[in-house]
Amino acid sequence: MKKDVLVIGAGASGLMCAIEAAKRGRKVIVIDHANKVGKKILMSGGGRCNFTNYYVEPARFLSQNPHFCKSALNRYTQWDFVALVDKYQLQYHEKTLGQLFCNGKSSEIIEILLSECKKYAVEIELNTEIDAIEELKSNEKKLTERFKIKTSAQGYIVESLVIATGGLSIPTMGATGLGYQIAKDFGIRVLPTSAALVPFVLSEKDKKRYATLSGISVFVEVECRNQSFRENILFTHRGLSGPAMLQISSFWQLGDILHINLVPDAPELAAYLVQGQHKNGSIKLKTLLEELLPKRLLNVFLNETMLNSNIAELATNNLLEVANILQNWQIRPCSTEGYRTAEVTKGGVHCDELSSKTFESKKVKGLYFIGEVIDVTGWLGGYNFQWAWASGWAAGQIV
Numbered sequence: 001m002k003k004d005v006l007v008i009g010a011g012a013s014g015l016m017c018a019i020e021a022a023k024r025g026r027k028v029i030v031i032d033h034a035n036k037v038g039k040k041i042l043m044s045g046g047g048r049c050n051f052t053n054y055y056v057e058p059a060r061f062l063s064q065n066p067h068f069c070k071s072a073l074n075r076y077t078q079w080d081f082v083a084l085v086d087k088y089q090l091q092y093h094e095k096t097l098g099q100l101f102c103n104g105k106s107s108e109i110i111e112i113l114l115s116e117c118k119k120y121a122v123e124i125e126l127n128t129e130i131d132a133i134e135e136l137k138s139n140e141k142k143l144t145e146r147f148k149i150k151t152s153a154q155g156y157i158v159e160s161l162v163i164a165t166g167g168l169s170i171p172t173m174g175a176t177g178l179g180y181q182i183a184k185d186f187g188i189r190v191l192p193t194s195a196a197l198v199p200f201v202l203s204e205k206d207k208k209r210y211a212t213l214s215g216i217s218v219f220v221e222v223e224c225r226n227q228s229f230r231e232n233i234l235f236t237h238r239g240l241s242g243p244a245m246l247q248i249s250s251f252w253q254l255g256d257i258l259h260i261n262l263v264p265d266a267p268e269l270a271a272y273l274v275q276g277q278h279k280n281g282s283i284k285l286k287t288l289l290e291e292l293l294p295k296r297l298l299n300v301f302l303n304e305t306m307l308n309s310n311i312a313e314l315a316t317n318n319l320l321e322v323a324n325i326l327q328n329w330q331i332r333p334c335s336t337e338g339y340r341t342a343e344v345t346k347g348g349v350h351c352d353e354l355s356s357k358t359f360e361s362k363k364v365k366g367l368y369f370i371g372e373v374i375d376v377t378g379w380l381g382g383y384n385f386q387w388a389w390a391s392g393w394a395a396g397q398i399v
Helices: 012-023 039-047 071-073 079-085 109-121 178-185 204-207 243-249 269-277 285-289 296-303 315-325 382-395
Strands: 002-006 026-030 050-053 093-094 099-102 123-125 130-135 147-151 155-163 188-194 216-222 227-235 239-243 258-259 327-330 344-349 366-368
Touching: 002 012, 002 178, 012 026, 012 109, 012 155, 012 188, 012 382, 039 050, 039 109, 039 243, 050 079, 050 382, 071 382, 079 382, 130 178, 155 327, 178 188, 178 344, 204 216, 216 243, 227 243, 269 315, 285 296, 285 315, 315 327
Parallel strands: 002 026, 002 155, 026 123, 155 366
Antiparallel strands: 050 099, 093 099, 130 147, 147 155, 188 344, 216 227, 216 258, 227 239, 258 327
């Protein structure tokens, strides 16, 4: 069967690319091995899909080529995607830090994309495996015939082949390394990959020490490798999670220490405690601190004798020590939870191998890579979806 464009991957970037290509009158088919489109869309944002962010800027994306993402993000902005959801009267809200979520379910985003696919006659083939991809030799192909793709259903001859297979994160949702393998088969460089936006696992010793804190969430500032975030941390039975930990995990490397300020909104904590000592010396230290932190957490970080002491009984050095313990907690995770729970994959197809305007391979005419399979990783908060929309849109203008 002949098609103009074949997209491998029915996720956010793949569907966006297919829609845009079909708008131009191209005959487009999307192939996916899954039984549903957009599985990661469906599970994202706790089932409400954090579909973009009000404050998208290139600095919030990680890549070995930090300039690569600029062209697509400038040409298809968060406001363009907001206009699309507004057209379908989707109800949404800003949660925190510019993050936009559906008021209803993530499936509403899928419904919008499928409506656009139907409108422009995009074909979607699910439960279909890619068996082989072959670039036609110059003496075999016409100008509109560049690739022969064999699937578990049938064969296709196409002019443009788009790889929108995503990364390795959450294999239970069907994630595979197919996109990376396709790139390597065509001689395209692929950077090492790792789990990103992922919880940390602590050593057995630290798990035991912080076991009673499981379920507690507090607002912190975390720093690693000269990058810091001020968001919530969540103690779990395995280690540390929550937005602050997911954010910093993209920068953390094995062996690194995390520097965590448990009271970031009280920069002069020591002075606050000394002031309390002068105001009311009979007040217990724990009474002052429980205004700032949960009791369970204080019981783990500070000894019982000190907590139950009247603040007048404590020397200034004691109060300085308390402030240091709470505002300069240092901990070395032993690992992350890996791809099993990672929201995205860091690394992937080297940006220098692709055109930043069209996403076409510089080596293989008619071969395109978009979305998470590329070495562009956004912060937590809708940035990775915006990258999917933008890269898919940009490729869709040319494939």
